[in-house]
Amino acid sequence: MVLMPGQPDAAETKAEAAVLEARYGGLEPARIIELAVGRLFAGEIGAVSSFGADSAVLLHLISRVDRSLPVAFLETGKHFEETIGYRDALVSDLGLTGLRIVEPRAKSLSESDPAGDLHKTDTDGCCAVRKVEPMARTVEPWRAWFTGRKRFQSATRAKLPVFEAVGSRVRINPLAGWDARDIQAYATVHGLRENPLVAYGYLSIGCFPCTQPVKPGDDPRAGRWSGSAKTECGIHLGGLEQSLASSSL
Numbered sequence: 001m002v003l004m005p006g007q008p009d010a011a012e013t014k015a016e017a018a019v020l021e022a023r024y025g026g027l028e029p030a031r032i033i034e035l036a037v038g039r040l041f042a043g044e045i046g047a048v049s050s051f052g053a054d055s056a057v058l059l060h061l062i063s064r065v066d067r068s069l070p071v072a073f074l075e076t077g078k079h080f081e082e083t084i085g086y087r088d089a090l091v092s093d094l095g096l097t098g099l100r101i102v103e104p105r106a107k108s109l110s111e112s113d114p115a116g117d118l119h120k121t122d123t124d125g126c127c128a129v130r131k132v133e134p135m136a137r138t139v140e141p142w143r144a145w146f147t148g149r150k151r152f153q154s155a156t157r158a159k160l161p162v163f164e165a166v167g168s169r170v171r172i173n174p175l176a177g178w179d180a181r182d183i184q185a186y187a188t189v190h191g192l193r194e195n196p197l198v199a200y201g202y203l204s205i206g207c208f209p210c211t212q213p214v215k216p217g218d219d220p221r222a223g224r225w226s227g228s229a230k231t232e233c234g235i236h237l238g239g240l241e242q243s244l245a246s247s248s249l
Contacts, residue, residue: 008168009168010165010167010168012168013165013167013168013169013170014165016165016170017161017163017164017165017170018163020040020162020163020170021161021162021163021164024162024163025161025162025163026177029058029061029174029175029178030061030064030065030174032162032172032174033061033062033065033146033174034065036144036146036172036174037062037065037066037069038065040144041142041143041144041170044142044143044144045069045142045143045144045145045146045172046069046070046071046072046098046100046138046139046142046145046146047059047062047069047070047071047072047145047146047147048071048072048073048074048135048138048139048145048146048147049071049072049073049148050073050074050083050148050205050206051073051083051086051087051090051195052083052195052204052205052206053194053195053197053198053202053203053204053205053220054148054183054187055090055148055195056090056094056187056192056193056194057148057175057183057186057187057192058146058147058148058174058175059071059090059094059096060094060186060190060192061174062096062146063094063095063096067094067095067096067097067098068097068098069096069098070098070100070142071091071096071098071099071100072100072101072102072135072138072139073087073099073100073101073102074102074130074131074134074135074138075101075102075103076104076130076131076207077103077104077109077116077130078119078130078207078208078209078210079207079208080197080205080208080211082195082196082197083195083197083205085196086193086195086196087099089193090193093192093193100138102134102135102137102138103134104129104130104133104134105129105133105134108129108133109129109130112125112128112129113125113126113129113130119207119209119210120209123210130207139166139169142169143169143170144169144170144171144172145169145171145172146172146173146174147171147172147173148173148175149173149175149176150173150175150176150177150178150179150183151176151177152178152179152180152219152220153204153219153220154219154220154222155219160173160176161173161176162174162176162177180220200213201213201214202214203220204220204222
């Protein structure tokens with residue numbers, strides 16, 4: 001992997017993330033965002049949003065600090081139409097000016113998924129070409145980025161830190177400690193627009209072939225890749241580090 005000038009290596013970043021977590025991990029989300037944008041990673045930070053079930057909360061918090069902050073949306077070509085419409089409406093509501101729509105490489109799709117049905121036989125492969133590689137291209141210029149991940153969403157996220165190292169970069173999860181009631185209360189107080197699919201039981205929203213409504217009592221991500229052992233698309237796992245290390249970036 002080619003590091004940007006002055007960018008620390010993976011070991012240094014791991015230590016840095018640990019220090020940031022100890023010092024700032026317990027702060028309120030708004031303050032974490034203010035510090036990250038204004039001081040800790042000024043000019044070298046962005047956000048990635050799915051514009052899913054509760055994306056409005058993080059984006060509203062960001063809009064109060066810097067409406068021009070880059071916000072990347074991974075256009076997989078498999079999103080619900082409702083999600084695309086919601087994305088555009090929410091960007092307008094919040095006055096966000098840094099939206100970046102990132103698509104898979106055409107060559108990669110033609111080689112790996114020419115019929116557009118790879119998700120039927122290889123969900124990991126589909127996510128790799130449509131999400132993981134585009135995500136790596138998105139964050140490659142940054143030192144850090146925000147996500148909307150939260151501990152309550154699933155057992156695999158129960159110990160999620162606010163600051164975590166991903167190779168030589170820092171991933172920041174300002175809302176990690178908030179639960180569903182916190183999210184709903186914030187959205188209600190600020191009158192935030194909701195993804196219309198939530199009304200139909202979609203509590204975690206990804207690509208339409210691999211997303212189902214959630215059954216009562218299940219965790220919010222139970223509708224993703226239902227019936228399989230898969231729990232993450234890969235953009236938050238080790239595959240992202242591998243893509244960032246690729247010489248093709």
